[in-house]
Amino acid sequence: MKxxxxxxxxxxxxxxxxxxxxxxxxxCRVLSEMGIRVTVAEHLYAGDGVFSGTAxxxxxxxxxxxxxxxxxxxxxxxxxxxANEILGLLDYELISKSDKMFWGYSDLSTIxxxxxxxTGKVSSLxxxxxxxxxxxxxxxxxxxxxxxxxxxxxxxxxxxPCYDFVQGNHMEGVVIGGNVRCFLKLAGTPYFPEVxxxxxxxxxxGGGTAQITTYFSQLEQMGVxxxxxxxxxxxxxxxxxxxxxxxxxxxxxxxxxxxxxxAKTQEIGHGSDAKAIRIGAYHMIKVI
Numbered sequence: 001m002k003x004x005x006x007x008x009x010x011x012x013x014x015x016x017x018x019x020x021x022x023x024x025x026x027x028c029r030v031l032s033e034m035g036i037r038v039t040v041a042e043h044l045y046a047g048d049g050v051f052s053g054t055a056x057x058x059x060x061x062x063x064x065x066x067x068x069x070x071x072x073x074x075x076x077x078x079x080x081x082x083a084n085e086i087l088g089l090l091d092y093e094l095i096s097k098s099d100k101m102f103w104g105y106s107d108l109s110t111i112x113x114x115x116x117x118x119t120g121k122v123s124s125l126x127x128x129x130x131x132x133x134x135x136x137x138x139x140x141x142x143x144x145x146x147x148x149x150x151x152x153x154x155x156x157x158x159x160x161p162c163y164d165f166v167q168g169n170h171m172e173g174v175v176i177g178g179n180v181r182c183f184l185k186l187a188g189t190p191y192f193p194e195v196x197x198x199x200x201x202x203x204x205x206g207g208g209t210a211q212i213t214t215y216f217s218q219l220e221q222m223g224v225x226x227x228x229x230x231x232x233x234x235x236x237x238x239x240x241x242x243x244x245x246x247x248x249x250x251x252x253x254x255x256x257x258x259x260x261x262x263a264k265t266q267e268i269g270h271g272s273d274a275k276a277i278r279i280g281a282y283h284m285i286k287v288i
Contacts, residue, residue, distance in 0.1 A: 002099045003150040006037040007073045008065040009128075011044045013107040014080030015052025018045045024077070026132045030140065034147060039071060050080060059089035066091075066098050075128040076104030076111070084110040084185050092118035103128055106205065106270065109178030109279075114191035116176065116280035125178050125201070125268070126158075126276035133272040142275070153278065161267035161275045163232070163285050166249045168261030171230025172284035175277060177201035180215045187222060196227040199283060203234030203269035212239055213251050220255040230261040230285070232277075235269030 009024065016024060028038045041061040043053030052058065065074050087110065096119035103124040104112060112123040130139040142158040153159040176193045177183050180202045186192040200219075204212065219225055236248045249262060256262070263285055267275045277283075 001101060001153060002072050004036055004072045004147060006039065006070045007031060007075055008039045008041065008068070008071045009044065010041045010058075010062055010065065010074055010076045011052050011078035012058050012062055012076050012086055012104070012111055013078040013083035014050040015046030016044055016077065021045070023129065023132065027077070027129055030131050030136075031128075034140075034144060036147075037070065039065070039068070041065075044077075050082065052078075055082075055085040056089055059086040062086070063091055063094065066094055066100060072100060074100055074102050076102065076108050077127070077129055078104070079106035079108065079127070081107060083107045083182070084191075087111065087114050087189075087191050090114070095119050096121060103276075105274075106179050107182045109182040110185055110191070112178060112279045113176060113183060113186055113193050117191050117193045120280065122278050122280040124276045125279050126274070127270075130272055130274065135271075135273040138273065158276050159278065161265045161277065163263040163265045165261065165263050165287055166233075167258065168230070169287040170285070171199055171261040171263065172286075173197050173199045173229040173282065175199045175201055175232070175279055175281060175283050177232075178203065178279060180204050180212070180219075181207065184215060184218055187218070195224050197229050198227075199230045199232060199285075200224065200228045201232040201234060201268065201277065201279070204236045204239065205270040206238050207236070208239055208242060209247070209251065212236060212248065216252050216255045225256045225260065228260070230263065231256070232268070232285075233262065233264045235266055235271055235274070237270050 031038050043057045105127045146156045146158045176198045177200045
């Protein structure tokens with residue numbers, strides 16, 4: 001992974017609320033204190049509803065960052081609903097030749113998986129604003145350790161979530177997926193990744209029992225669970241707050257074989273304490 005000296009802040013999904021400009025200012029300050037030069041996208045803040053710009057304008061912002069030699073990493077600070085609007089406007093050939101990593105979470109699962117599908121490149125499922133949110137002190141320590149190792153991810157706490165197996169005891173393969181609602185937007189499109197032999201990561205912010213059941217049903221009906229090498233369940237924030245952490249696996253169970261390995265973690269997802277995971281990279285998880 002490339003050492004980060006310069007970084008860009010993008011908003012490929014819903015634009016940032018203009019009333020929260022101080023949040024972006026605080027993030028820029030923290031990154032600067034870590035020795036990272038920050039460039040902010042032209043279309044970052046929402047103007048017309050949730051839109052910070054047209055699909056083309058947001059796509060152009062992103063591609064400009066891939067072309068800029070002073071930028072080593074692209075942190076998307078957005079989330080919401082509209083990231084998939086730009087998928088057909090990106091230059092995947094240019095992205096494939098770049099050594100920059102794209103970072104984002106939630107609705108950016110669409111772009112992260114599209115990048116992997118079209119280029120084979122790895123992205124980080126992580127919200128960089130974690131550095132200034134409720135668990136900011138701990139997150140800054142993790143990120144600082146990652147920077148100190150000059151972009152190496154091995155054995156850095158930022159990329160070391162804890163797992164508990166709820167079915168099986170071992171899985172290995174390239175990780176795909178992310179936010180389940182947003183990942184499913186790619187179904188039937190050229191951007192949906194090949195699932196055979198892959199580890200499928202699923203997490204969610206919203207959604208109760210009915211909604212999560214719907215998502216799992218769709219994945220089963222698409223034949224995804226038949227082909228994957230394993231499933232990682234991250235946090236399902238609203239569901240777990242209303243029910244308990246075990247209910248997610250109970251909802252998944254009727255849709256998978258009892259031989260498919262499933263691991264649960266509370267350290268990947270929408271929590272401000274969440275760690276990062278590389279989508280498109282090989283992982284091996286086993287009971288120690």
